Amino acid sequence: MPVFLDTTQPGFDDAFAALLNAKREESPDVDAAVAAIIADVRTRGDAAVIELTARFDRLELTADRLAITADEVDAAIAAVPAEERAALELAAERIRAYHERQMPADDQWIDATGATLGWRWTPVSAAGLYVPGGLASYPSSVLMNAIPAKVAGVARLVIAVPTPGGEVNPLVLLAARLAGVDEIYRIGGAQAIAALAYGTETVAPVDKITGPGNAYVAAAKRRVFGKVGIDMIAGPSEILVIADADNDPDWIALDLLSQAEHDESAQSILITDDAGFGRAVAEAVDRRLETLDRRAIAGASWRDYGAVITVRDMDEAARLSDRIAPEHLELCVADPQALAEKCTHAGAIFLGRFTPEAIGDYVGGPNHVLPTARSARFSSGLSVMDFLKRTTLARMTPEALAAIGPAAEALAQSESLQAHGLSVRARLDQLNR
Amino acid sequence: MPVFLDTTQPGFDDAFAALLNAKREESPDVDAAVAAIIADVRTRGDAAVIELTARFDRLELTADRLAITADEVDAAIAAVPAEERAALELAAERIRAYHERQMPADDQWIDATGATLGWRWTPVSAAGLYVPGGLASYPSSVLMNAIPAKVAGVARLVIAVPTPGGEVNPLVLLAARLAGVDEIYRIGGAQAIAALAYGTETVAPVDKITGPGNAYVAAAKRRVFGKVGIDMIAGPSEILVIADADNDPDWIALDLLSQAEHDESAQSILITDDAGFGRAVAEAVDRRLETLDRRAIAGASWRDYGAVITVRDMDEAARLSDRIAPEHLELCVADPQALAEKCTHAGAIFLGRFTPEAIGDYVGGPNHVLPTARSARFSSGLSVMDFLKRTTLARMTPEALAAIGPAAEALAQSESLQAHGLSVRARLDQLNR
Incomplete structure (x- = not known):
């Protein structure tokens, strides 16, 4: 049985914290x-x-x-x-x-001192x-x-x-x-x-x-x-589906199961503003589970880490989503764009009732290598940036050095880095000759 | 004494490899x-x-x-x-x-199938x-x-x-x-x-x-x-200066010392196409060293890890630079822009005779937190990107799902991820009704 939570019930905060902090994977010490x-x-x-x-x-x-x-x-x-x-x-x-x-652009410009930066x-x-x-x-x-x-x-x-x-x-x-x-x-x-x-x-x-x-x-x-x-060391994978009652419970059940079937330590969470819809989805999960080849894996994931959370409204759903910082976030609601604006920590967002997460695993276009285990709070999915590195460029003219060199010299002295200051001073002295 | 190398001498390759692989820091096991x-x-x-x-x-x-x-x-x-x-x-x-x-831009577009991506x-x-x-x-x-x-x-x-x-x-x-x-x-x-x-x-x-x-x-x-x-775990810092004979040896000496004074495990390397200029810089280093408050630190760094390398020409200098992948690269040559194009692995490049590295430490504008210990081959200095994360977005229309959903279903089946395929199929079936 997955856990059923309701934000209006006493004890919700502790139960939600327990869900967030559940350790889903023991790494063997190799x-x-x-x-x-x-x-x-x-x-x-x-x-x-x-x-x-x-x-x-x-x-x-x-x-x-x-x-x-x-x-x-x-x-x-x-x-x-x-x-x-x-x-x-x-x-x-x-x-x-x-x-x-995604390819980032190079940049180069000349600032007010005449220095070229980029x-x-x-x-x-x-x-x-x-x-x-x-x-x-x-x-x-x-x-x-x-x-x-x-x-x-x-x-x-x-x-x-x-x-x-x-x-x-x-x-x-x-x-x-x-x-x-x-x-x-x-x-x-x-x-x-x-x-x-x-x-x-x-x-x-x-x-x-x-x-x-x-x-x-x-x-x-x-x-x-x-x-x-x-790249990142990937942890167990998770999906959060936020869905209102205007969805087919069977579709949402399949979306939850498409995460659960990956791995017994995967986590599938439904947040809905309709408790009855939540129960209907859970029933649909049970029905579908029986038919899956990987029912042992998907069943264990759903039983041990699955959750159905009833919220007062979709703003509350967005706040909980940010605390979960899910790898995959599906927004099966009437105005998914508006809800997406409120969800700031997620690896990938799938908007609307016709965007099952599985589309993103294969043919959507965005990468399916995404931050797991709440790391979407501070990291991003794989991208071209993982295979690029940036070299910064700076070129002073004599005039630019005259304008900003004395400040560098002062700061070098304050940090007791004498040669730093002297390397600027030697050039300034020549300019002043 | 720093090491003096010459690419035309026998044994250069081994000596250069030894320089690259020198372990400059022992981390205590804490x-x-x-x-x-x-x-x-x-x-x-x-x-x-x-x-x-x-x-x-x-x-x-x-x-x-x-x-x-x-x-x-x-x-x-x-x-x-x-x-x-x-x-x-x-x-x-x-x-x-x-x-x-540096702030990256959000992006969102509609592709040929009608899917919104971004x-x-x-x-x-x-x-x-x-x-x-x-x-x-x-x-x-x-x-x-x-x-x-x-x-x-x-x-x-x-x-x-x-x-x-x-x-x-x-x-x-x-x-x-x-x-x-x-x-x-x-x-x-x-x-x-x-x-x-x-x-x-x-x-x-x-x-x-x-x-x-x-x-x-x-x-x-x-x-x-x-x-x-x-962020990165920073290792010992290094500078590579590529300089022709048209520089004041004293300026170049100070640039090398401004790295050496950081720390005994810092590394300062000069590459020049003029052996006599290289010797003149080394003599200037010795003269300046005597006057520095931090001469014990800077002297140890220069003695243990410093190097002066004479090359046939600046193309050869660029090739060696890419093997070093220096944190800081100073190009004190007549056409630094042209040489910079040939140096692809460096944390930061300082172009021209009036851009001592110390400018970049304080007031240039680019970040001074840079990849050390040859990691400029695969990583970048600190930037706004270190404090941002990217959420990918995808929204299918029914038409878009009809166009690309069957491919997702086929791939899900080939990977034995049945629920993935079913989550797409359930929606396609409704569209076909």
């Missing part, structure tokens, strides 16, 4: 094992990666078999049914169009994308990570994907091809992250690593952070 | 101590913070004395000399003007800025962290600054006042980071923490990351 794997790959390179792949993926490789060749990709994607290929192509096209609009964006030279193997090997995630990198201008984009027992998902390879990925290696786990960060004889190192993974991958990403850039 | 401090503050709140402040800062506080009041700020800043106040005001004004131009930027609600006490308590850093937060629209901006023995730097308080900081607490170390992240009876929690600190502060920031956002 840090020592991961440290050893990384050290091994740094020392022995390919040989270590090959041994670890034999051990963890039951796959015997040689150095010249680490990469999946273009011919192998061709062969695998030839078998993809036309409908799936067309769907993936549409998704790639829409994701590319959306992310192309900045310039450039892509990271090489990026690595981790793709989980097995069940969680989602071609849509390949598109969502790889396309922003290529739109940003990353020249060398590498995928690491474990292929347990040698099996590889042809759709993952097709997604990589559509996104323009340059190299693919059949390696996974902490050893793949180590190879991407430090390089081996076969795998040249990258500058940035993104993509989801299991506890070993997450721990390895934390450890190599600093040597390379990483 | 993680266990920090974990205990954070747990204590989470459990006991103010009482823990007060005890730890008495122990580490030799300062006896009570809960109502944790905050530095507006009256205390008034009294302290009244004593600031007019010249220093004017310099700080000029710096604040220029930093604000630069960062206001994104919206909003500020984090509350941010905390850590300011070190004692020697490293730099008012310029207060401006560089606080102004971008306020330009971004952060409603509640909090400073934590330890005041060992009760002493506080009036310029830090003035900088906080000029930047519009809302609350200041006289607390420091891991206990301050814990209070900012988790809150106490007196200190309300924030969503994002930025600012430099010692090993305890850095370890605490790593530990609270996820609960709140953090």
Whole structure:
């Protein structure tokens, strides 16, 4: 049974706080094992990666078999049914169009002193994308990570994907091809992250690593952070649906279940201003649950972390939403635009009754890699910005230096940084000669 | 003695690689101590913070004395000399003007299917800025962290600054006042980071923490990351100066020393196409070193990590620069703009002979919080973006869903996410009725 809350009932605040603070995931402590794997790959390179792949993926490789060749990709994607290929192509096209609009502009201007100021964006030279193997090997995630990198201008984009027992998902390879990925290696786990960060004889190192993974991958990403850039460490996923009574309870139930089916630690929350509608949705969830292949997973998520919250009005709904700071926020109300203005902390907002969150997972255009576990309070989904960096630019003329240099000198002195002040003073003295 | 390298000499590649890989800082392992401090503050709140402040800062506080009041700020800043106040005001004004131009734009458009897509930027609600006490308590850093937060629209901006023995730097308080900081607490170390992240009876929690600190502060920031956002963990700082022979060796020497005087683990590198000029700069460094108050620090940095590299031409200089990916890059050449185009990995570039790096530390306008230790390959300096987050927006019309929904359904099925597909299908079925 999910929890049923009502903001008009005593004890709501404590119950809501308990919901917010529920710990949904215990990370196993694999840090020592991961440290050893990384050290091994740094020392022995390919040989270590090959041994670890034999051990963890039951796959015997040689150095010249680490990469999946273009011919192998061709062969695998030839078998993809036309409908799936067309769907993936549409998704790639829409994701590319959306992310192309995200490209930030360079700027340069001359200020009142005559100084030229500005900045310039450039892509990271090489990026690595981790793709989980097995069940969680989602071609849509390949598109969502790889396309922003290529739109940003990353020249060398590498995928690491474990292929347990040698099996590889042809759709993952097709997604990589559509996104323009340059190299693919059949390696996974902490050893793949180590190879991407430090390089081996076969795998040249990258500058940035993104993509989801299991506890070993997450721990390895934390450890190599600093040597390379990483994206967020994703936590369990969540959806908040705010819906009035003018919705089909079955649609809303399916939206909640589309989050719950990801993972037992996923969280689905409904906020409604109509208690009867809330009960109708919960009943529809129970009916639909029985029919789902993944009912064990979705049922556990809904039972342990699901919630139906009745509020006085939609303003109260928006305030609760900001406290939840959901990864996904669906607004199934008459005026979703007006309600969206009131919800300031959310990874992605889906507006209106015809925008189920699943659209955003695949073909909407915006990225589906989004801040989880309340981190939408301070962070954003994946974007081209994750593959760009900004260099600031400043050029003084002698006149500009004469205008602002003395202030720099004064501040340097106040901070006891004498050489800082002298480096300005030496130039000012020449100007005054 | 700094190292002297020449790209035409045998062994250059190995020597340059050794320079790149030199480990300049050993972090003491304070993680266990920090974990205990954070747990204590989470459990006991103010009482823990007060005890730890008495122990580490030799300062006896009570809960109502944790905050530095507006009256205390008034009294302290009244004593600031007019010249220093004017310099700080000029710096604040220029930093604000630069960062206001960084504000990213919201966007919203309707695509060919009729779907409305876009994104919206909003500020984090509350941010905390850590300011070190004692020697490293730099008012310029207060401006560089606080102004971008306020330009971004952060409603509640909090400073934590330890005041060992009760002493506080009036310029830090003035900088906080000029930047519009809302609350200041006289607390420091891991206990301050814990209070900012988790809150106490007196200190309300924030969503994002930025600012430099010692090993305890850095370890605490790593530990609270996820609960709140953090900025980069700064490593030792570096400068690369690329200079031709048409410079005054003394100016270049001072620029190199202005980095070296920060810290014994700072690194200053000169690249020049004229070996004689390189030697002249090194001699000027030695002369200037004798006169500096901080000659012990600057001398150790120059001796242990300094380098003078002679190259064949400036194209080669740019290629080496990209391998160094320096935090600060000074281009003291005839056509700095052309050379800047060839240098793609740098935190900040200072163009021309009249732009010493120290200008950028104080009054140039761009931020002085920049990526260190080669991380300019994948990351950027502090900016308004660090205090903003992006929410993506998508709204389907029935027609848009009819156009792209079937592709989403097909991909959901291929990923075995049944409820995802059904949430789309239920709506499509109604449209087809």
